[in-house]
Amino acid sequence: MGDGAAPDLNRHRRPALAAMWAAAQASVTCTPRTFRTIIEPFRIHAVEPLRMTTPEERAAAIREAGYNLFNLSARDVLIDLLTDSGTGAMSRDQWAAIQHGDESYAGSPSWFIFRDAVTELFPFRHVIPTHQGRAAERILFSVMGGPGQVVPSNTHFDTTRANVEFTGAEAVDLVTAEGRDLTSMYPFKGNLDVAALDELIRARGREHVPVVMVTVTNNSAGGQPVSLANLHEVRAVCDRHGVPLFLDACRFAENAWFIREREEGQAGREVADIVREMASLADGMTMSAKKDPLANIGGWLACNDDALAESFRNMLILTEGFPTYGGLAGRDLEAIAQGIREAVSHDYLRYRIQSTAYLGEALQRTGIPVVMPIGGHAVYLDARGLLPHIPPLQYPGQSLSVALYEAGGIRSGEIGTVMFGLQSDGTEQAATMDLVRLAIPRRTYTQSHIDYVIEVCQAVAEEASGLRGYRITEQAPQLRHFTARFEPLR
Ligand SMILES: *Cc1c(COP(=O)(O)O)cnc(C)c1O
Numbered sequence: 001m002g003d004g005a006a007p008d009l010n011r012h013r014r015p016a017l018a019a020m021w022a023a024a025q026a027s028v029t030c031t032p033r034t035f036r037t038i039i040e041p042f043r044i045h046a047v048e049p050l051r052m053t054t055p056e057e058r059a060a061a062i063r064e065a066g067y068n069l070f071n072l073s074a075r076d077v078l079i080d081l082l083t084d085s086g087t088g089a090m091s092r093d094q095w096a097a098i099q100h101g102d103e104s105y106a107g108s109p110s111w112f113i114f115r116d117a118v119t120e121l122f123p124f125r126h127v128i129p130t131h132q133g134r135a136a137e138r139i140l141f142s143v144m145g146g147p148g149q150v151v152p153s154n155t156h157f158d159t160t161r162a163n164v165e166f167t168g169a170e171a172v173d174l175v176t177a178e179g180r181d182l183t184s185m186y187p188f189k190g191n192l193d194v195a196a197l198d199e200l201i202r203a204r205g206r207e208h209v210p211v212v213m214v215t216v217t218n219n220s221a222g223g224q225p226v227s228l229a230n231l232h233e234v235r236a237v238c239d240r241h242g243v244p245l246f247l248d249a250c251r252f253a254e255n256a257w258f259i260r261e262r263e264e265g266q267a268g269r270e271v272a273d274i275v276r277e278m279a280s281l282a283d284g285m286t287m288s289a290k291k292d293p294l295a296n297i298g299g300w301l302a303c304n305d306d307a308l309a310e311s312f313r314n315m316l317i318l319t320e321g322f323p324t325y326g327g328l329a330g331r332d333l334e335a336i337a338q339g340i341r342e343a344v345s346h347d348y349l350r351y352r353i354q355s356t357a358y359l360g361e362a363l364q365r366t367g368i369p370v371v372m373p374i375g376g377h378a379v380y381l382d383a384r385g386l387l388p389h390i391p392p393l394q395y396p397g398q399s400l401s402v403a404l405y406e407a408g409g410i411r412s413g414e415i416g417t418v419m420f421g422l423q424s425d426g427t428e429q430a431a432t433m434d435l436v437r438l439a440i441p442r443r444t445y446t447q448s449h450i451d452y453v454i455e456v457c458q459a460v461a462e463e464a465s466g467l468r469g470y471r472i473t474e475q476a477p478q479l480r481h482f483t484a485r486f487e488p489l490r
Contacts, residue, residue: 038354041347066485078409081438084377086290088442097338101331110330117337122279124302126309131327133288134159136301143311144210145169153213154192155220187262188227190218206241215248216255223375225258235281244283250291254376257349272344294339362454384434392417392430394469400436408456413437419481
């Protein structure tokens with residue numbers, strides 16, 4: 001690391017540790033074995049108390065919240081699995097980096113540390129910091145979108161779709177057929193259907209397709225990964241038509257880990273190296289640093305094209321800030337830079353992916369229907385499958401998520417008819433699926449917390465036939481799931 005880099009707090013200890021390790025290896029006497037227990041590859045340095053509540057307190061809190069988990073005070077939640085966005089625990093070295101933050105308006109040393117950390121993994125010529133992912137999306141599509149344009153993706157995340165549509169462009173999801181099948185065990189269910197992409201570009205005309213997006217991992221479709229082979233194929237289609245390819249790279253490290261684990265010929269590679277190959281196939285990217293970069297806030301937009309970057313920067317100055325800080329403080333830039341380095345650690349990623357699978361597989365063993373294979377950042381319960389007596393228009397996902405809160409103080413998120421059921425003409429339709437998402441914040445909960453979640457889910461599943469549906473008493477015309485109020489049906 002060059003001048004101005006965060007101090008390496010371990011530098012004086014490394015030679016001693018290396019010598020101890022060499023000596024230990026020389027004298028190993030027991031048979032080397034691997035152990036089944038997934039341990040958290042960290043120990044706890046600062047604790048954050050959890051507040052226990054009684055079933056009566058929870059029943060009162062959720063009633064007052066209109067049976068909408070978004071309306072709860074987080075103080076009344078014991079295990080918060082609403083989202084993995086910005087909810088992770090920062091490391092000692094990230095907190096140290098925060099103290100290193102330089103708040104100069106222009107050309108802060110923290111900016112250079114951030115830029116170098118980003119380009120080490122994503123070697124794009126231009127990096128533009130933003131306050132979070134959707135700000136990068138807004139800038140990207142306000143430059144590249146517009147009426148008459150169509151933006152294909154494997155699956156657009158909801159803020160991505162909203163930002164495409166806000167410019168008058170059309171957002172089209174082209175995930176592979178396996179990705180739409182809840183039961184398929186296909187290892188790369190996030191892949192983009194390249195034949196459909198080629199057809200769409202031919203049908204609409206290259207001049208109406210300003211950019212192709214690939215979301216890694218595919219958040220809206222269960223956190224499923226995209227293979228390197230698929231990215232190469234998408235690149236080839238984009239090259240054939242002369243259309244740029246951008247990654248929505250929020251979960252780049254989890255995606256690269258799945259490639260290493262599941263894709264032929266990738267097993268021995270460094271995750272950082274796989275990430276660089278993913279980046280080399282794209283012309284640019286958007287990022288939410290609240291996901292894999294292990295920060296509580298932040299994001300960026302990056303690209304290679306100079307003219308495009310200039311348009312992005314002009315927009316950035318208008319709505320986010322000067323190009324060397326975007327929407328962020330110098331200390332945030334430092335925390336993100338350190339987080340990106342930690343995100344590609346194999347010990348961390350092995351723990352991350354295995355511990356999410358641990359929850360999902362345990363639930364599946366107890367007979368609770370879950371979306372398979374288990375994705376990187378969340379486990380999705382099939383509420384319609386578990387509660388067949390509750391019709392979709394009585395919101396089985398809402399019923400299950402309220403029950404998990406009442407039973408054990410767990411906050412989850414409905415992804416089903418409450419979220420997607422309201423049509424633009426005001427009528428209601430069942431969503432394709434009624435799921436409940438248990439999103440796992442990074443490095444935040446221990447295995448005993450997760451064992452508790454398993455126990456609570458099991459208890460709720462045992463009483464599933466007694467759960468009731470809900471009706472909506474108040475709702476907004478758009479994105480109603482955030483603010484709607486409900487009433488249990490008798
Ligand atoms: C979270 C997310 C975004 C938006 O990022 P924010 O930081 O929440 O604005 C975009 N795409 C994907 C895939 C995401 O998961």
